[in-house]
Amino acid sequence: MTENQKKPLPPEVEAAWTQDVRLAVRRMALLYHAMTTNLIRALGEEEAKRLTDQIVWDYGTLCGQAVRDAVLAQGKPLTYENFRSIPDLPSKGWEHGTYVDENRIAHGTVSYCPVADVFAQYQTPLARSYCLVDPSKYEGYDPEHTMRHAKHVMDGDGFCWIVVEKKN
Numbered sequence: 001m002t003e004n005q006k007k008p009l010p011p012e013v014e015a016a017w018t019q020d021v022r023l024a025v026r027r028m029a030l031l032y033h034a035m036t037t038n039l040i041r042a043l044g045e046e047e048a049k050r051l052t053d054q055i056v057w058d059y060g061t062l063c064g065q066a067v068r069d070a071v072l073a074q075g076k077p078l079t080y081e082n083f084r085s086i087p088d089l090p091s092k093g094w095e096h097g098t099y100v101d102e103n104r105i106a107h108g109t110v111s112y113c114p115v116a117d118v119f120a121q122y123q124t125p126l127a128r129s130y131c132l133v134d135p136s137k138y139e140g141y142d143p144e145h146t147m148r149h150a151k152h153v154m155d156g157d158g159f160c161w162i163v164v165e166k167k168n
Contacts, residue, residue, distance in 0.1 A: 014092070021093035022114045029118035036126040045125075052129045060133035063088060064140025071141075078142040080164050088137075099151070099161050109151070109159040116153045116160075128154050134162055143167075 009017070039048035070086045071078060095112035119127035131149060138147035147164050151157040 018092040021090040025090075025093055025114040026118050029115050029124070030122070032115075032130055033119070033122050033124040036124060036129075040125055049126055049129060052126050053132055056129055056132045057136040060136030061140035063133070064137035064142075067137070068141040080145075083138070083141050097159055099159065107161055107163075109161045110153075111159045113153060113160060119154070128152075138164060 036048065036052055039051060042048075043051065067083060067086045067088055068078060071082045074082075076082045076085075093114050094110050097109045097111035099107045099109045101107060115130065116127075118124070119130070131152065131154065134149065135147045138145060144167055145164050146167055147162055149155070149160055150163045151159060151161040153160055
């Protein structure tokens with residue numbers, strides 16, 4: 001059964017499910033906050049950033065490789081559509097929107113990210129480094145392409161918009 005074919009859940013069930021996901025994400029974001037705070041204290045900001053970037057990159061690569069393995073196990077090619085067809089993140093907790101670019105092309109966006117929300121609340125050091133998970137995940141999935149944030153809430157934009165590009 002596809003996402004569009006699923007029966008709608010009662011609103012109170014949807015709300016509870018979203019809340020549970022956001023609580024779990026909050027815990028993960030607080031762990032990241034504690035990790036970066038302690039790394040900076042122990043190693044200084046420059047070395048802490050280097051190490052944090054590497055940890056997040058390795059983490060994202062592992063996530064992307066798992067998606068790649070699942071796509072290949074289905075005998076499908078490594079396309080963006082197939083990347084998105086493998087569940088890797090909760091279906092609840094984030095909020096989505098649409099951005100229409102200067103060419104009047106509509107793109108999916110993330111209008112609310114529970115990770116960014118916690119990072120803003122706690123002024124998490126190296127918060128933006130966490131978002132390396134997106135390009136590293138895609139490169140772990142398909143080493144010939146990368147993913148970048150064309151817009152990002154932690155950079156002051158009202159939403160996150162991710163684009164996939166072929167590597168040079």
